[in-house]
Amino acid sequence: MSRIDDLLEKGPTASFEFFPPKTEQGEQALRDAIQHLAWLGPSFISVTYGAGGSTRDRTHELVVEMLDATTPMAHLTAYGHTRDELVGILTRYRDAGVQNILCLRGDPPRDPADDDGPGDLGHAIELVHLAREVGGDQFSLGVAAHPELHPLSPDRDSDRRHLVEKLAAADFGITQFFFRAEDHLRMLNELAALGCHTPVIPGIMPVTNVSQIQRFAELSGAAVPEQVLARLRPVEDDPEAVRAVGVEIATELCQTLLDEGAAGIHYYTLNRSTATREIHAALDWPS
Numbered sequence: 001m002s003r004i005d006d007l008l009e010k011g012p013t014a015s016f017e018f019f020p021p022k023t024e025q026g027e028q029a030l031r032d033a034i035q036h037l038a039w040l041g042p043s044f045i046s047v048t049y050g051a052g053g054s055t056r057d058r059t060h061e062l063v064v065e066m067l068d069a070t071t072p073m074a075h076l077t078a079y080g081h082t083r084d085e086l087v088g089i090l091t092r093y094r095d096a097g098v099q100n101i102l103c104l105r106g107d108p109p110r111d112p113a114d115d116d117g118p119g120d121l122g123h124a125i126e127l128v129h130l131a132r133e134v135g136g137d138q139f140s141l142g143v144a145a146h147p148e149l150h151p152l153s154p155d156r157d158s159d160r161r162h163l164v165e166k167l168a169a170a171d172f173g174i175t176q177f178f179f180r181a182e183d184h185l186r187m188l189n190e191l192a193a194l195g196c197h198t199p200v201i202p203g204i205m206p207v208t209n210v211s212q213i214q215r216f217a218e219l220s221g222a223a224v225p226e227q228v229l230a231r232l233r234p235v236e237d238d239p240e241a242v243r244a245v246g247v248e249i250a251t252e253l254c255q256t257l258l259d260e261g262a263a264g265i266h267y268y269t270l271n272r273s274t275a276t277r278e279i280h281a282a283l284d285w286p287s
Helices: 006-010 024-039 056-066 082-094 126-137 156-169 181-193 210-220 224-233 237-257 272-281
Strands: 011-020 044-047 072-077 100-104 140-145 172-177 200-204 263-268
Touching: 006 011, 006 082, 006 172, 006 181, 006 237, 011 024, 011 200, 024 272, 056 082, 072 082, 072 126, 082 126, 082 156, 100 126, 126 140, 126 156, 140 156, 156 172, 156 181, 156 200, 172 210, 172 263, 181 237, 200 237, 210 224, 237 263, 237 272, 263 272
Parallel strands: 011 044, 011 263, 044 072, 072 100, 100 140, 140 172, 172 200, 200 263
Antiparallel strands: none
């Protein structure tokens, strides 16, 4: 197991993101995906954190289970938690030997019945500071970045300044998914102009379903560019063709990012392995 900030110093990382399943069928799909991706030698594997308590305990279990076989990164959201609850979660991770945590503000659960309110911490940076208090130097802490701006940001200038503040407190960032390399590169240039050089790993989600990716993009504040949709629309009724075009688009994006010196590639797998394996295998990684 390694700290992610140490891994980033050695060169571009390759990482895969999974979510805790809710069913036995989902558990099997997750095990299959992890097994199929293991031979790629990922730098780390991240596990998301369910809203409203739906899969929160399972996140901790999965991360701890992975400690002996790989380098896991736990997601942790502040939304819906008291400060004491967060201290308890962080303490459990610290005592289990977990080193890597992605600190997020989090969003309200979709079902209002699961919404316990925003909790005691209003921003991700507060969670970063709390994790430092609990874990000291043990934790390597990441935060989220939005190349196309956070959906709640009033303007570009304030978005970037808030992001610089978060990244200064953390060890690395991971972006929301996006489709244009220029959005990520522009963000890095804007951060550098403000004196921030904390590594930010681009997050990539291959399109395997057109309506699904449009829905995800709407929820996250990302845009699906017209040039991407123009390549997908002619085949949108053919699932295999959509996946093939989606893999092609994602591979082109990843290669451009790597050629431009990206800190790594973070794949949003949706608990499936095929598209991720095809993209990763096609890339020319820096030696």
